[in-house]
Amino acid sequence: MVTERQVKILKILKQHKSGIIAEEIARLCGVSAKTVRTDLKIIMSKLDKKIAEIFISRRIGYSIDIHNTVEFNKIIDVKTTNHIDDKERTKYILCSLIEAAFLSEPLKQQKLADDLYISLSTLKTNLRDVKSKLEKYDLSIVNFKNYGMTLEGNERDMRHCIADYLFNNQQSRNKILAQIPLKIDIGKVHSIIIRVMSTYDIMLTDDSLERLIGYIVITLVRASQEHNVTYMLRESKNIEEHREFFMATAILEEIYDNFKIDVLASENYYLAEHIIAGNKYTPTDSQINQQIQSLSEQMLERVLKIVGIDFSHDETLRQGLKTHLEALIPRIRFKNRIHNEVLDVVKNEYPLAFQISVIAVKVIEETENITISEDEIGYLAVHFGAALTRMNINADRSKQSAYIVCGSGIGTAILLKSKVEEYFKGLLTVLNVMPGYKLKTMNLDNADVIISTIPEDNNC
Secondary structure (H helix, E strand, O other): OOOHHHHHHHHHHHHOOOOEOHHHHHHHHOOOHHHHHHHHHHHHHHOOOOOEEEEEEOOOEEEEEEOOHHHHHHHHHOOOOOOOOHHHHHHHHHHHHHHHHHOOOOEOHHHHHHHHOOOHHHHHHHHHHHHHHHHHHOOEEEEEOOOEEEEEOOHHHHHHHHHHHHOOOHHHHHHHHOOOOOOOOHHHHHHHHHHHHHHHOOOEOHHHHHHHHHHHHHHHHHHHOOOOOOOOHHHHHHHHOOHHHHHHHHHHHHHHHHHOOOOOOHHHHHHHHHHHHOOEOOOOOOOOOHHHHHHHHHHHHHHHHHHOOOOOOOHHHHHHHHHHHHHHHHHHHHOOOOOOOOHHHHHHHOHHHHHHHHHHHHHHHHHHOOOOOHHHHHHHHHHHHHHHHHOOOOOOOOOEEEEEEOOOOHHHHHHHHHHHHHHOOOOEEEEEEEOHHHHHHOOOOOOOEEEEOOOHHHOO
């Protein structure tokens, strides 16, 4: 019913039976008099007059007449519904700042404080935590007098931050899409990507496809505000060697044809970078480059030497590692950050697989001279977790066949495949795993069952 600050106002009124002016309540609450008057209007509209009544007088200000002390005390003693802790408040402030930066709109501290029902001093305390989170992206808060706060930093880092916080789930994505100044039909963008992927014979996972749509929207909005990513000549030459560069160019050309939104040529490289680093479904007979082949072999040898487990005969793991490394290596070279939402689950439920992955990635770290994040290690652990599962099951052929539709990366799909075959051992064979958007184009006549991890509406 009431917020934490509204409860405080009621307590102040109870203590000042002879009346108190709004400015004095504001001082005691650490907010503006205007905010206090707004809160009092809300309280007066909700407060049952059988319990208490608030009166306004030009001479004494606000006063309260309590008719039912027991019920009134229940109101001021109850845990407030709108109260949020420091962690949630910090997240709200952080997302508000990022949203304002994305839309190129300044954000005033007083508005944030009013939205959160806190004082400016409390807000400034929370801002210290926000600044520490922004350091991960090398971004900083700049405050202009009479203008408000905004974020500053490298454009590539800014976009990574926007993607992580505003496009990390359907709800937040829909919220920000409703506010962007450009008219972009997300369904049409999705169709464009599917069509271009088919042309270049590239099959992204559902998660990677959704992230790519997010990065396209971010690119179009930021570029329209003249915030562009620039590349050195050597960087651009390296990206041009990949077919994903031509796919990115084709996507942006079709977007221009459909929406008449044009961007600088450098944005082709930015989009290509994310396609190269995205998770893909790779056919088992695909040609893997020599470096990836060598790295995966060295990783298995390191695991055998230190842990004593021999994975060399697991062809599914070997192919899965190679496919995963095709995305991982470009990601770490382009310094693309990735957030692993199931990291804690993997560490808690598959501790051995995680530790094996920690050992295996040392090979990559030594070769590339970089440090690989726990988020990346967690995704790699999914492959080893699936391999450990396969070691404990028989290779019996099941009586029924199934396709698995999985929106996540190939590692998650393989782990799910192993778990399903383990659970239905002797009863079910998984024929293949695929992203949701491939369902309508596949011949599924040879399958008895389709198992999906994504909602039916998304299987399009």
